[in-house]
Amino acid sequence: MRASQLKKKYIKFFENHDHVLVPSTSLVPENDPSALFISAGMHPLVPYLLGGPHPEGKRLVSNQICLRTGDIDEVGDASHHTFFEMLGNWSLGDYWKSEAIEYSFEFLTKELNLDKDKIWVTCFAGDRDAPKDEESAGIWKKIGIPSKRIFFYGKKDNWWGPAGDTGPCGPDSEMFYDVTGRACGANCKPGDNCGRFIEIWNDVFMQYNKTSDGKFIPLKQKNVDTGMGVERTTAVLQGFEDVYQVEDLWGKIIASIEEVTKTTYKGNEKEHRVIADHIRASTFVLAEGIVPSNKERGYVLRRLIRRAVRFGRVLGMDKTFIKPISKAVIETFNKEYPKLKEEEKEILFFLQEEEKKFMLTLEKGLKEIEKIDKLDGKKAFFLYETYGFPLELTEEIAKEKGQDIDKGQFENQFEKHKSLSRTASSGMFKGGLADSGEEVTKLHTATHLLHASLRKVLGDHVGQKGSNITKERLRFDVSHDVKLTNDELKRVEDVINEVIKKDLPVSFETRNYKEAVDGGALAFFGEKYGEKVKVYTIGDPKGEWFSKEVCGGPHVTSTGKIGHVRIIKQKKIGSGLMRLYAEVSKD
16 A cells, blocks of 8 residues: 555545544644644644634544654664654544544554554553553453553653643553564563564543643643554555655655665665655755754754765765755655645755755864864864864764763853754743743734734735744744834834724634635635634624734734733844744733
């Protein structure tokens, strides 16, 4: 079964069980500043998992593109990726553990015809935050999985979420498939990473909300959140222990690596896998308009590209080589993700530019490393400061020499750059829309006022290009060529605060997407929305209104609850792009 067939079969199965298909969102979270990238199918659904009504109802299904770099060092083995596609189904306060597990078992054994005797499962062992999940284990036993194939693990293995620092989370039950039947020892079990078992699906029972003070409190509703990795499941269905041997996902990409490096996959598996995964991930990230940099998402992208180039050198590449590999990625995935083809010129340009820069850095840095007998934190800092040589690569080279880098020593030398090694899974800020706190809710509503006010003062060419909200401030990116004058800034502030003074009502209604846009609602993330959407109106939806936008985030009930809005900073961030920062106060 090809990956495309698996995806269609999965979606059809859940549609037949009254689930509504929601489209894959961008890799960049729209409503959660606590994470760099979408790391799971549930990530775009956080407001609804917290209890907000979803316009498409309580049962949803999707195929979401995701990016995780938390285990980037594992990429190179037979099953790990940074970028991947995740199939998922959700119950937003509807069905619970019994139905979720039964759906999973039915799909695996009847739709995919997998051998039920090769399915092993894990459940949550319990701790001070939540009890042992005997309920899930009991359901698995009831439908035919014996106790000897059910294992209990702690939070590290059988707890999912939150996607950022705070938000929905809960115990999970993971499904593994015995792909080899070869035990690695007397106690061989799922999670050993011995190659025998591949995790193919995860049912998360999202019943808690992690707060900013680290507490786990029950959610308003019990949710089911599941995730099935397309790559791993397809490999299982095609009989491969090595995920990278799935022809329809990796064939063209691996072939392009073989051609350009003049090496074969067999015998160079690790290097080929790292290059294939990282260039695929980088291609998708670049398609989102993100470019390599030393900050946040741009740094993750830079790290992926540079790590791919580094492994190219292991294969003997001393000149640029990743452009044709990215072309193979685009050719493989552009039918389902046409944005790749649309952005191909930009993608290839930035890949090649970053590769050229890094090859110069590598030449200088590697020559310097050859002079160093013992690598340590201070020397790693010297290489970073002098040559821009990434700490991660110094660590990898040190490991190859049988040496360790003391990270603490490096960080003491360069404290202000600690944040550079953060990954998409560790989060950027405390709080964020994941916790829907009072201050965040005020600031989120304020972005609607800022958006509408900018359009009134500057013109209708102004459109939202991104936002980022913490408890302290909002950050808002818009299409505009130049910095606002002091007069324009004051006029925008005045318009916003006048609306706040009027204490206009804030309400929402569920509409057909086309009807919403035809009715004047702004929607600058068109490819993200399904057929039905929530439209938030500031003012009278049937009469005179100030702002109307397609949105899923939390809002105050009237503008008077926001407080006084002040624009505190602005800067130009790219061609035709401005970034504004604002805060609210009670004055």
